[in-house]
Amino acid sequence: MKHFPAANACETYGNRTLDKDGNDANGKYDWQQSLAAPKNSSGWFLPSYGQLSHLGEKREIELLSTRMNDVKNSISADCDYKDYIKWFSSGSYYWSSTEHPDDTHIDKAMCVCVSIGFLGVYTKNYTRDVRAVLAF
Numbered sequence: 159m160k161h162f163p164a165a166n167a168c169e170t171y172g173n174r175t176l177d178k179d180g181n182d183a184n185g186k187y188d189w190q191q192s193l194a195a196p197k198n199s200s201g202w203f204l205p206s207y208g209q210l211s212h213l214g215e216k217r218e219i220e221l222l223s224t225r226m227n228d229v230k231n232s233i234s235a236d237c238d239y240k241d242y243i244k245w246f247s248s249g250s251y252y253w254s255s256t257e258h259p260d261d262t263h264i265d266k267a268m269c270v271c272v273s274i275g276f277l278g279v280y281t282k283n284y285t286r287d288v289r290a291v292l293a294f
Contacts, residue, residue, distance in 0.1 A: 164253055168202040168290045171195070189239065200293040207256035207268040207277070210289070214246065214272030248273040251286045 163178065170176075172194020174187040195201040205213070213222070223245065230243045246252065251269040258266035258279055269278040269286050280286065 164204055164288045165255070167288070168204050171202045171290060192233075193239075195292055202290040202292060204253065204255040204288065205291050207254040207270060209291070210252060210254045210270045210272065211275065211277075213289075213291075214270055214275055246272040246289065247287065251278055251280075252289050253286045 166178070167174075170187075172190045172192075174190060175183055177183045177186070226243065226245060230240060233240050233243070249271065250273075251271045254268045254270060256268045257264065258268065263279075265281055265283075266279050267282050269280055270276070271278065
């Protein structure tokens with residue numbers, strides 16, 4: 159999985175003990191343990207283009223914003239990562255798990271700018287944000 163850093167981060171989030179090269183991380187990721195995926199969930203995963211687009215379309219729905227605030231408010235005030243729990247950044251593109259639909263472009267994947275609902279296709283080594291999700 160080290161060749162797929164976004165997928166690896168989703169898969170190991172909250173349970174990670176090794177660095178990207180497979181060496182002992184010496185507790186570097188212990189802060190994630192409280193955010194590990196619940197046992198009754200799908201586990202963290204990188205959403206597809208369709209799922210990410212749907213989240214972007216529904217960004218104003220009260221339910222989603224309420225749930226994000228519920229999670230944030232359930233964490234102690236002195237938590238170092240509490241400010242990182244937020245909705246999508248305006249104007250940012252997020253990687254999806256969907257590769258370019260043309261098989262001749264296996265080095266590209268689809269991104270979504272959720273604030274404007276715009277699709278982009280970028281080479282996989284391009285830097286973009288990632289939003290992991292859970293399903294219950």
